[in-house]
Amino acid sequence: EAGVAQSPRYKIIEKRQSVAFWCNPISGHATLYWYQQILGQGPKLLIQFQNNGVVDDSQLPKDRFSAERLKGVDSTLKIQPAKLEDSAVYLCASNLAGGIFQEQFFGPGTRLTVL
Amino acid sequence: AQSVTQLDSQVPVFEEAPVELRCNYSSSVSVYLFWYVQYPNQGLQLLLKYLSGSTLVESINGFEAEFNKSQTSFHLRKPSVHISDTAEYFCAVSVQAGTALIFGKGTTLSVSS
Numbered sequence: 001e002a003g004v005a006q007s008p009r010y011k012i013i014e015k016r017q018s019v020a021f022w023c024n025p026i027s028g029h030a031t032l033y034w035y036q037q038i039l040g041q042g043p044k045l046l047i048q049f050q051n052n053g054v055v056d057d058s059q060l061p062k063d064r065f066s067a068e069r070l071k072g073v074d075s076t077l078k079i080q081p082a083k084l085e086d087s088a089v090y091l092c093a094s095n096l097a098g099g100i101f102q103e104q105f106f107g108p109g110t111r112l113t114v115l
Numbered sequence: 116a117q118s119v120t121q122l123d124s125q126v127p128v129f130e131e132a133p134v135e136l137r138c139n140y141s142s143s144v145s146v147y148l149f150w151y152v153q154y155p156n157q158g159l160q161l162l163l164k165y166l167s168g169s170t171l172v173e174s175i176n177g178f179e180a181e182f183n184k185s186q187t188s189f190h191l192r193k194p195s196v197h198i199s200d201t202a203e204y205f206c207a208v209s210v211q212a213g214t215a216l217i218f219g220k221g222t223t224l225s226v227s228s
Contacts, residue, residue, distance in 0.1 A: 004158075033215055042119070042205050042218030043159070056215060091159070097213060104216060106151075106159040 002026065004107035006092050012113045018080035021110045025073070025094030031055075033104065034067060034077050035091040043091055049075065050097060079112075087114045117142040119206050121219035128226055130198055136191040136222045138180075138206030146208045148189040149216065150180055153203040162204070165189065176200075201226045 005024040013019050025032050030051050035043035046065065048056040051072040060067070064083070069075040079086055089109040095102040122137040140146060150162040163174040170182040180191045189206060203223050207216040 031213065035215075040124075040220065042121075042207070042220050043216070044218070045215040048215050050213075093159075102213075103161050103164075108158045 004092055004094055004105050006107035006110055008110055009108065010111050012115065013082055015084055015114050016081040018078065019082055019112060020076055020078045021090050023075045023077070023092030023107060025092070026105055028096065029094035029105075030072070030097040031095050032069060032075050033093040034075070035093065037089040037091055037109070039088070046077070082114045084114050087112055117146065117208050117210060117217050119208055119217055119219035121206050121222050123222050124220065125223045125225065128196055128224070130226055130228050131195045133194050134192065134196050134224065136204050136224065138189045138191065138219060140187050140189065140208050142208065142210065144210055146210055148182060149207040149209070150178070150189075150191050151205045151207060153205065155202070159205065196224070196226045198226050198228060200224060
């Protein structure tokens with residue numbers, strides 16, 4: 001079974017530029033999460049999708065961050081314009097929907113450096 | 116709101132020594148508890164989880180964790196570590212199935228010979 005795929009793995013941009021990250025979850029996984037992991041901290045949820053609908057985006061900085069999951073499969077996270085404090089690893093995770101807790105599977109992450 | 120505190124940012128140990136990585140949580144409701152491991156240059160992997168039932172849970176590679184409700188703790192232990200256990204370990208909580216995880220800041224376990 002293929003895991004969660006993310007691209008690119010690394011990205012370096014100047015502040016005020018825009019950037020986009022892509023995630024392809026495990027086939028059949030209805031729930032998709034984007035987490036931000038700043039150096040020295042644990043991952044923090046940015047947004048959660050159930051199929052193509054948003055479940056939780058309360059911690060997404062909506063003035064500069066946006067995300068979509070148009071067909072309920074892969075997802076794109078965008079930052080525009082980027083700030084220095086956006087330097088972090090962006091993790092995508094997915095799991096099956098259901099009542100009993102299903103394990104979240106994480107992708108390798110995209111490491112963003114904003115100069 | 117829920118929070119997770121990992122009391123040690125770095126834990127250096129020698130090979131074959133025992134280790135305990137500490138995790139405390141704060142929540143006004145029942146929680147599910149998890150330990151994730153991140154090996155160098157790899158993604159997060161689930162190590163073990165407590166959902167309900169027995170408070171002692173074990174992983175396939177010798178780690179165990181015990182849920183202590185009165186002390187709001189979920190410490191991770193291994194009686195004898197290997198060099199290959201060197202990694203970042205994250206404790207996490209979730210308050211219901213299908214919701215996002217809330218992570219601690221992580222503990223770096225460094226095992227040397």
